[in-house]
Amino acid sequence: MVKSHRFLPFHLIQKRNGDHSDRWSLKSLGLRIQLGHPPGSECLIPAREFNDDFVVIDRDMVHEVAIDYCGCGHTTKGQAEQLMDQRLWPATLINPKAAPTFRCLEERYPSLLRMVHEWRHSRMLNRAGRGHDPERVDKTGVGECALLRPPCLHPGMNMAEGWENAPAETQHIHTLNIGLDANYRLKRKDMSSDAADPGLCKGFASSIYDPPFRERSLKHDMKQSWDHSRDRELTRVQLKSNMDRWLRGQSFNTKALNLLSTLHKKISAAMEEYLKAISPLLVLGDLIGEKNVDKVF
Numbered sequence: 001m002v003k004s005h006r007f008l009p010f011h012l013i014q015k016r017n018g019d020h021s022d023r024w025s026l027k028s029l030g031l032r033i034q035l036g037h038p039p040g041s042e043c044l045i046p047a048r049e050f051n052d053d054f055v056v057i058d059r060d061m062v063h064e065v066a067i068d069y070c071g072c073g074h075t076t077k078g079q080a081e082q083l084m085d086q087r088l089w090p091a092t093l094i095n096p097k098a099a100p101t102f103r104c105l106e107e108r109y110p111s112l113l114r115m116v117h118e119w120r121h122s123r124m125l126n127r128a129g130r131g132h133d134p135e136r137v138d139k140t141g142v143g144e145c146a147l148l149r150p151p152c153l154h155p156g157m158n159m160a161e162g163w164e165n166a167p168a169e170t171q172h173i174h175t176l177n178i179g180l181d182a183n184y185r186l187k188r189k190d191m192s193s194d195a196a197d198p199g200l201c202k203g204f205a206s207s208i209y210d211p212p213f214r215e216r217s218l219k220h221d222m223k224q225s226w227d228h229s230r231d232r233e234l235t236r237v238q239l240k241s242n243m244d245r246w247l248r249g250q251s252f253n254t255k256a257l258n259l260l261s262t263l264h265k266k267i268s269a270a271m272e273e274y275l276k277a278i279s280p281l282l283v284l285g286d287l288i289g290e291k292n293v294d295k296v297f
């Protein structure tokens with residue numbers, strides 16, 4: 001039975017047991033899948049998969065299988081490549097424990113993506129305890145599932161309270177600049193409409209809910225259109241305001257400061273080189289009684 005299934009490792013064996021039949025996996029009957037060798041040929045030193053608890057997700061079910069990598073040197077390929085050669089897509093590169101079959105991904109990829117997307121969304125709601133709210137998920141408020149980010153400024157926690165009452169000219173000391181433009185650039189990319197592709201998460205967590213964002217952007221748009229020139233204009237305005245702030249000394253531009261210090265270092269290194277090169281020349285000039293020999297060159 002095992003021998004006849006060497007090329008059909010994802011079959012299930014049914015064994016008659018009185019009035020019903022039991023299902024046996026080929027692994028439990030002793031079938032091992034040898035990778036790194038042509039099908040049917042043996043490896044002299046099979047390297048048993050770590051922990052021997054590999055699962056293959058096929059289009060019909062999840063199979064527990066016994067995997068042996070090649071350990072005899074017949075192939076130089078790593079674990080992942082040996083799996084891929086058998087049309088198995090490893091979940092990770094080092095000691096993978098699971099792999100869907102290529103045919104499973106080919107046929108079910110959109111469904112899998114959708115399931116993962118939905119799963120992540122429902123996990124987020126679950127972790128935020130939304131299932132315990134009598135008003136349920138529909139009444140989840142904007143930002144309700146978002147986590148408090150330690151790097152962000154929280155008055156009373158990592159910044160002084162009452163910053164908004166500080167005089168305008170010193171309010172800037174409370175500014176925190178992490179990136180030139182963070183996620184909002186992504187929001188301005190071309191994308192489908194919310195009507196055509198409604199999101200599950202309507203601003204529940206950290207990302208902005210699109211319709212109000214668009215509405216607001218359009219309201220402030222002179223041309224009342226969502227086009228690339230507006231995109232560029234936004235970037236330009238953003239860059240300009242960042243630059244202005246930087247020039248006014250209201251924020252740190254670490255990159256520019258780093259660049260400046262690198263330039264300074266390079267200039268002083270060049271000066272040193274120059275002085276080193278010029279000193280023998282000056283000594284020589286002294287010897288032949290020629291002043292300003294460095295000016296000649």
Ligand SMILES: [Zn+2]
Binds near residue numbers: 011
């Ligand atoms: Zn069979």
Ligand SMILES: [Zn+2]
Binds near residue numbers: 044072075
């Ligand atoms: Zn081998």
